[in-house]
Amino acid sequence: MTTTASPSTAAAATPTKGEPLLQVRDLNVRFQGPQGIVPAVRGVGFDLHRGEVLGIVGESGSGKSVTSLASMGLLPDTAIITGSVKLDGRELLGASDRDLSDIRGNKVAMVFQDPLSAFTPVYRIGEQIVEALRTHNDLSKEKAAARAVELLDLVGIPNPKARAQSFPHEFSGGMRQRAMIAMAIANDPAVILADEPTTALDVTIQAQVLEVLKTAQRETGAAMILVSHDLGVIAGTADRIAVMYAGRIVETGTVDEVFERPRMPYTLGLIGAVPRIDEAAEDGGQASRRPLVPIPGSPPALQDHKGGCAFAGRCPMVQDLCRTEDPVLTGNDHRVACHRTDEIVSQNLGPTDVYPLPEIPPLAAAAVPRDERRSVLRVTDLVKTFPQFKGTAFKRRVGSVYAVDGVDLDIRQGETLGLVGESGSGKSTTLFEILNMAKPESGSIELLGQDTGSLGRAELHKLRSAMQIVFQDPMASLDPRMPIADVIAEPMRALKMEKEKIAEVVPDLLAKVGLNPEYAQRFPHQFSGGQRQRIGIARALSVNPQLLVLDEPVSALDVSIQAGVLNLLQQLKAELGLSYLFVSHDLSVIRHIADRVSVMYLGRTVESGDVDTVFDNPQHPYTKALLSAVPVPDPKRERARQRILLPGDPPSPTDKQTGCRFRGRCPVFLALGAKEQERCTTETPAMTSHAADHRAACHFPEAKPAAETVVG
Numbered sequence: 013m014t015t016t017a018s019p020s021t022a023a024a025a026t027p028t029k030g031e032p033l034l035q036v037r038d039l040n041v042r043f044q045g046p047q048g049i050v051p052a053v054r055g056v057g058f059d060l061h062r063g064e065v066l067g068i069v070g071e072s073g074s075g076k077s078v079t080s081l082a083s084m085g086l087l088p089d090t091a092i093i094t095g096s097v098k099l100d101g102r103e104l105l106g107a108s109d110r111d112l113s114d115i116r117g118n119k120v121a122m123v124f125q126d127p128l129s130a131f132t133p134v135y136r137i138g139e140q141i142v143e144a145l146r147t148h149n150d151l152s153k154e155k156a157a158a159r160a161v162e163l164l165d166l167v168g169i170p171n172p173k174a175r176a177q178s179f180p181h182e183f184s185g186g187m188r189q190r191a192m193i194a195m196a197i198a199n200d201p202a203v204i205l206a207d208e209p210t211t212a213l214d215v216t217i218q219a220q221v222l223e224v225l226k227t228a229q230r231e232t233g234a235a236m237i238l239v240s241h242d243l244g245v246i247a248g249t250a251d252r253i254a255v256m257y258a259g260r261i262v263e264t265g266t267v268d269e270v271f272e273r274p275r276m277p278y279t280l281g282l283i284g285a286v287p288r289i290d291e292a293a294e295d296g297g298q299a300s301r302r303p304l305v306p307i308p309g310s311p312p313a314l315q316d317h318k319g320g321c322a323f324a325g326r327c328p329m330v331q332d333l334c335r336t337e338d339p340v341l342t343g344n345d346h347r348v349a350c351h352r353t354d355e356i357v358s359q360n361l362g363p364t365d366v367y368p369l370p371e372i373p374p375l376a377a378a379a380v381p382r383d384e385r386r387s388v389l390r391v392t393d394l395v396k397t398f399p400q401f402k403g404t405a406f407k408r409r410v411g412s413v414y415a416v417d418g419v420d421l422d423i424r425q426g427e428t429l430g431l432v433g434e435s436g437s438g439k440s441t442t443l444f445e446i447l448n449m450a451k452p453e454s455g456s457i458e459l460l461g462q463d464t465g466s467l468g469r470a471e472l473h474k475l476r477s478a479m480q481i482v483f484q485d486p487m488a489s490l491d492p493r494m495p496i497a498d499v500i501a502e503p504m505r506a507l508k509m510e511k512e513k514i515a516e517v518v519p520d521l522l523a524k525v526g527l528n529p530e531y532a533q534r535f536p537h538q539f540s541g542g543q544r545q546r547i548g549i550a551r552a553l554s555v556n557p558q559l560l561v562l563d564e565p566v567s568a569l570d571v572s573i574q575a576g577v578l579n580l581l582q583q584l585k586a587e588l589g590l591s592y593l594f595v596s597h598d599l600s601v602i603r604h605i606a607d608r609v610s611v612m613y614l615g616r617t618v619e620s621g622d623v624d625t626v627f628d629n630p631q632h633p634y635t636k637a638l639l640s641a642v643p644v645p646d647p648k649r650e651r652a653r654q655r656i657l658l659p660g661d662p663p664s665p666t667d668k669q670t671g672c673r674f675r676g677r678c679p680v681f682l683a684l685g686a687k688e689q690e691r692c693t694t695e696t697p698a699m700t701s702h703a704a705d706h707r708a709a710c711h712f713p714e715a716k717p718a719a720e721t722v723v724g
Contacts, residue, residue: 032059033235034083034203039095041075041082041259049092050315052078054259056095060203065229065236067250067267069243069282071570073311075259076239077125080205083237084120085112099203118148121196121234123225125208127188131180137164137191138176144198163194166231167224170660184661185435186217190224197228204229204236210245214434214597216658219641222249223657223723241571243286244600244643247271248650255279258311258322265346267647275348275356277327277366281307284363285575287604289627289642290649301604303370303582304575305363310540321351328366329355370579373586377426382705385424387461388559388591389446389479394419395454396441400666414665415441417615419455420699421593422608423559428585428592430606430623432599432638436662438615439595443563446593447481460558477507480552484564486544490536496522496547497532503555521550526580542573546580553584562594566601578605599642603627608705611635614662614673617699621706631708633680633717634658654724656717672697672711679717680710688712 041053053075060066068076081087083097085104097104099119104112116122124130131140141160145151151159157176164172167190180188189209196204206225210218222245229236240246246253247267254264255278263276274280284305291301309326321327324334329352341349350356359365377385396416401407416438423429433439445452449472451465458464460478467475480503483489490499500521501514509517519529525546536544545565552560562581566574582605584590596602602609603623610620611634619632630636637656644650658677663669671693675681681692688711697709 030061033062033100034060034237035096035098036060036079036083037096037098039079039082039097040093041078041087042092044090044092045315048315051317052259052314053082054314056256056259056261058254058261058264060235060237062202062235063229063233064252065238065250067246067253068237068239068256069241069246069253070256071241071311071572074256076256077207079256080122080207080237080239084116084122084205085109086116086122114148117144117196117201118199119201120203120205121199121201123189123192123196123204123206123209125211127185127192128180130192131188133180136177136179137183141176141191141195141198144195148199159198160194163198164191166197166227167191167194168220169194184217185213186220186661189213189217189221193221193224193228197232197234200232201234204232204234205239206236207239208241209238210240210242215599215641216434216637217661218245219655220657223655225249242643243271243282243571243645244650247645247647248643248653255282258314258317260322260349261341262323262349263347264341265343269346271645271647273346273357275346275353276350277329277352277356278307278323280356280361280363280366281305281572283645284367285571286645287575287578287598287600288644288646289600289603289639290644290646291603302364303372303579304604305367305369306576306579307367307572308576310542310573321349328368370583372579372582375426375586375589377424377589382424382427385426387422387458388425388427389421389423389593390458391419391421391442391446391455392458393455394442394445394452394457396438396445397453411666412668414615414668416445417669418617419612419615420617420620421610423591423593425558425591426585426589427608428594428606430602430609431593431595431612432597432602432609433612434597434662436614436665437612438665439612440563441615442612443481443561443593443595447479447561449476449479477503477555478557479559479561480555480557481561481563482545482548482552482565485568486541486548487536489548490544492536495533495535496539499536499547500551500554503551507555517554521554524553524584525550526576540573541569542577545569545577549577549580549584553588557590559591559593562592564596565594567596567598574601581605599627599638611638614669615665616673616709618674618710619706619708620699621703625703625706629702629706631702631706631713632674632710633678634674635708636717637679651724654722656721657723659721671695672709679721680712680715682718682721683716684712688715 037057039053039056043050043052056079070076082093093105138160142156145156145159161172161176164176169175169190210221238249250267253267253270254261257278263279274283307326312322320335321339324330333351339349339351341347394416398413398415399409400411400413402410419442431439446457449464456463497518500518504514518532522529527546566577594606606623609623609626611618613634619635630639637658640656656679663676675692691711697711699707699709701707
């Protein structure tokens with residue numbers, strides 16, 4: 013890693029009173045690639061004050077993580093770094109490894125995105141925290157071990173003394189992230205750098221981790237840089253925000269000012285592309301829910317950038333000046349790098365004023381009452397268990413994994429059903445059972461009115477084309493050795509379709525999903541993530557299915573790309589009369605795209621119904637907790653919301669549960685009397701109707717949660 017400290021050539025992003033704790037000036041990071049020097053960060057500058065939270069947002073490749081890693085000297089030797097990074101007046105760029113080692117984990121701490129890879133797998137959690145303590149402090153092993161237990165208790169690890177003896181793989185994802193935070197704050201750092209600390213977590217665990225970060229910052233008084241792609245997380249956590257694009261800060265200011273009055277087309281696009289859980293259909297119908305703002309194109313390859321505004325190729329407001337002159341970050345507390353900022357401010361332009369929205373035709377099936385529509389998929393009381401074995405040479409069954417234990421789904425023609433729940437709730441197993449189209453262990457699965465468990469092989473083969481799947485990871489689901497024309501043609505060949513017909517259909521499918529038919533002979537690696545997902549959708553549509561199973565189809569995409577894919581799915585649904593089973597952990601996406609929702613917990617359906625009815629008036633405590641944990645990209649509204657924090661993780665599916673499966677984490681259960689708690693312990697709640705299309709499985713839906721579980 014080559015680093016060079018230089019005098020400041022760029023003013024701080026948002027100057028505030030008092031001496032800044034961390035000063036970054038004209039930070040530039042370049043990497044030596046096979047085709048030459050590739051810039052990653054270009055002239056970034058900002059100030060971070062004591063106790064302040066700076067949120068950094070932007071698409072993948074914008075330079076967010078590189079900026080934070082460069083500040084700690086954690087980039088590889090191929091990185092060429094220039095500029096200045098000062099901590100309390102002490103220059104960090106160009107410092108020796110010895111000096112940086114004294115600062116890392118002491119004055120500046122890091123919370124990484126993937127805690128499993130950040131921890132050493134062969135050492136116990138407590139040992140690793142002890143090492144962090146003793147590296148920077150003159151402590152005995154006994155005192156350091158006691159302090160490690162105190163830190164684990166502070167971040168909410170249950171039974172911290174015993175869990176300190178656990179290895180990283182024995183912790184859940186949320187517990188590992190909490191342990192990482194405990195290690196980060198062990199030496200009362202002045203600055204905490206949190207790089208996407210909640211990206212891979214369920215929304216309930218995300219809420220716990222964000223609360224722990226707030227506690228950690230409060231206990232240490234540290235300033236924090238929070239890198240995230242989630243605008244809702246930034247809105248509820250940050251004091252100031254820096255929006256990055258193509259290695260530069262393009263807009264920065266207080267979080268309230270930037271969210272309420274964005275002044276750069278890229279920021280406007282990001283905010284408009286986010287589906288919101290607090291926005292229902294305007295007139296009560298799903299078809300009236302507006303399309304999301306799609307930012308066209310992809311970020312540029314910076315090694316090919318010849319000057320001008322890097323966003324010019326994607327900007328609807330581009331003019332000739334934008335292509336030749338790179339705008340400078342200007343302003344006072346709210347600073348913007350855009351030639352047309354004055355026009356945006358004077359005309360008070362919003363996302364939909366700048367970006368043209370696609371027209372989504374009305375859904376023909378919506379005119380028909382739901383009860384009169386054809387049933388596409390019906391799942392009744394589905395059960396699936398897996399044997400649990402012990403031993404190597406001689407295996408013996410020692411128990412069962414109760415993956416699915418009572419799931420009900422109902423999808424009608426032209427309808428989208430959202431399936432939600434935490435990791436381990438049984439969503440994926442439910443999908444596998446539906447896609448397998450075999451007789452289930454218990455219960456029934458009906459596709460287009462036919463019980464799949466009673467059909468022969470020939471009948472199943474004929475019916476299989478009616479249901480297709482779009483996978484979560486578009487790159488892993490496409491054969492890298494095949495051009496996309498062959499990828500799309502695979503399902504048609506499996507059905508013995510004629511070659512001439514296939515040759516006609518492939519270009520039409522590419523055009524239908526918004527891709528140029530001339531790209532048919534390109535390979536998957538030549539496309540962006542959003543384009544690859546569109547290819548996956550085209551492949552699924554090739555055999556004219558009536559039901560698409562969408563397994564987290566946008567979770568791996570940037571919010572700007574996600575918006576375009578969600579709009580496409582809405583258009584295809586209206587044009588082709590499709591039905592969707594849409595699985596997602598993002599309840600904001602479900603609110604935007606689904607007509608109905610089914611909530612799963614530990615293998616069972618606990619609430620279902622019309623999506624607006626369920627989200628506006630949830631009856632099950634689990635649904636209430638899920639909804640309260642979803643961040644809203646509106647700082648004022650986010651700060652005013654209350655969250656219900658669920659303790660711990662779901663119980664093991666290897667234990668056969670009696671009574672209500674949720675009671676061990678239920679905030680309502682904690683507030684009940686002994687008699688009511690006994691009922692929850694012994695009696696499994698049945699699905700009860702609360703409205704025309706709203707059912708929930710809870711004995712006490714009107715009861716209030718325990719006060720200690722509500723924060724905010």
